[in-house]
Amino acid sequence: MLGKLRAREEIVALFKDGQTIAIGGFANHGTPNELIECVIDSGARHLTLVSNDTGDANLTIGRLVHEGRIDKVFCSHIGMNTETVPLKEAGKIDVTLIPQGSFAERLRCGGSGLGGVLTKTGLGTIAAEGKQIIEVAGETYLLEPALRAEIALVRARTADPLGNLTYRGTSRNFNPLVAKCSDLTIVEADMMVELDEVGLDHIVTPGVFVDMILAR
Amino acid sequence: MDKRNRMAKRVAEYFKPGDIINLGIGIPSLCGNYAPKGVMLHTENGLIGVGPASTGLQNVESFSNANAMRFVPVPGSSVFDSAESFAIVRSGRLAATVLGGLQVSVKGDLANWARPGKTVGMGGAMDLVNGARQVIVTMDLVTKTGEPKILNECTFPLTGKACVSHIVTDQCVIDVVPEGLLLREILEGLAPEDIQKQVEPTLVVAGDLAVMAE
Numbered sequence: 001m002l003g004k005l006r007a008r009e010e011i012v013a014l015f016k017d018g019q020t021i022a023i024g025g026f027a028n029h030g031t032p033n034e035l036i037e038c039v040i041d042s043g044a045r046h047l048t049l050v051s052n053d054t055g056d057a058n059l060t061i062g063r064l065v066h067e068g069r070i071d072k073v074f075c076s077h078i079g080m081n082t083e084t085v086p087l088k089e090a091g092k093i094d095v096t097l098i099p100q101g102s103f104a105e106r107l108r109c110g111g112s113g114l115g116g117v118l119t120k121t122g123l124g125t126i127a128a129e130g131k132q133i134i135e136v137a138g139e140t141y142l143l144e145p146a147l148r149a150e151i152a153l154v155r156a157r158t159a160d161p162l163g164n165l166t167y168r169g170t171s172r173n174f175n176p177l178v179a180k181c182s183d184l185t186i187v188e189a190d191m192m193v194e195l196d197e198v199g200l201d202h203i204v205t206p207g208v209f210v211d212m213i214l215a216r
Numbered sequence: 217m218d219k220r221n222r223m224a225k226r227v228a229e230y231f232k233p234g235d236i237i238n239l240g241i242g243i244p245s246l247c248g249n250y251a252p253k254g255v256m257l258h259t260e261n262g263l264i265g266v267g268p269a270s271t272g273l274q275n276v277e278s279f280s281n282a283n284a285m286r287f288v289p290v291p292g293s294s295v296f297d298s299a300e301s302f303a304i305v306r307s308g309r310l311a312a313t314v315l316g317g318l319q320v321s322v323k324g325d326l327a328n329w330a331r332p333g334k335t336v337g338m339g340g341a342m343d344l345v346n347g348a349r350q351v352i353v354t355m356d357l358v359t360k361t362g363e364p365k366i367l368n369e370c371t372f373p374l375t376g377k378a379c380v381s382h383i384v385t386d387q388c389v390i391d392v393v394p395e396g397l398l399l400r401e402i403l404e405g406l407a408p409e410d411i412q413k414q415v416e417p418t419l420v421v422a423g424d425l426a427v428m429a430e
Contacts, residue, residue, distance in 0.1 A: 026298070076339050077338070100339050104297075108299045125375065126373050126374075167295075170295065171277060173298050
């Protein structure tokens with residue numbers, strides 16, 4: 001197939017038990033819903049999810065929780081999903097809550113060859129528990145370590161055959177960060193465009209970060 | 217005007233043209249209706265320029281706020297990813313963030329994201345209270361069962377330490393100052409003692425104590 005386009009069966013076959021999967025989106029918006037169905041069709045279980053939230057019950061990212069595929073989550077919030085909350089309370093899903101800005105930076109670091117970032121966010125709160133405190137130039141910071149995944153699922157507005165991506169509005173959210181932080185980045189695009197069609201100055205995620213695009 | 221809108225309108229008096237403001241859910245989300253012209257609203261999922269709720273063809277997935285409500289962006293809006301969004305937050309580019317509160321301490325500590333045994337996530341709140349130039353908390357003065365929410369020490373998990381600037385309640389406006397909590401405005405018909413008996417710390421009463429608009 002042309003460029004990085006891959007057939008659905010080929011993508012479904014990539015997901016295995018125990019993988020760590022990062023997924024873009026925010027509160028059911030800008031989520032790669034067709035790729036999430038690919039994970040479900042793969043049968044993969046005991047997954048670790050890295051995403052801002054777990055969507056709503058049985059909706060978008062919440063589909064993976066509903067289908068019982070998730071053992072662990074790194075996120076900033078689970079409150080919208082009425083299925084995740086009781087699973088966390090029953091100890092069936094291990095949820096690590098991270099302040100949203102720190103979560104974004106941890107993904108950015110993971111995708112940028114960096115070990116972590118220093119922030120004042122969370123100092124003096126339970127978000128600082130177990131974390132290193134570092135002084136720089138007389139100021140106190142929390143060390144938030146880089147976060148990476150084995151596979152990233154990204155939702156884009158447009159993709160060209162080389163994986164150069166644009167996004168639309170607030171659907172961008174965590175997608176460009178997720179696109180960078182993984183060993184293998186798979187994109188679901190609302191539409192395919194020709195090389196140079198959107199103009200190189202308008203590309204948000206360069207294709208170098210993208211490995212595969214779901215063919216439709 | 218109902219209580220919630222009255223509180224939102226009072227909060228919006230802190231906004232100035234040119235300010236970039238982030239609004240939380242609940243009463244804070246109403247403040248935009250009373251903001252002066254020239255204020256732009258930031259939403260942490262990646263946009264400055266949140267406009268009115270969208271309907272019909274304008275109601276699209278790609279313009280939604282942090283509360284998953286869809287809107288029409290105003291002219292001059294800009295979009296960015298979540299890392300950029302929180303770069304804006306942490307670096308002091310927001311004139312203010314308006315948040316709900318569960319508890320505020322005499323030192324301006326805020327607890328607003330978790331009750332003991334119920335921790336569903338801080339979302340962006342810890343970054344917002346760390347970075348915004350002013351943190352405005354709007355909440356009822358006491359809980360539904362009449363317990364004080366303004367305390368000597370917060371007992372719920374903290375969102376941030378010594379971060380609150382102003383508290384706008386249903387009965388009064390309180391500023392957090394180096395001396396403690398300064399009672400600035402109260403509803404007509406109430407005396408400072410009426411407020412004092414509903415809070416734990418001893419309040420400092422402003423010399424120019426004003427009446428809070430109905």
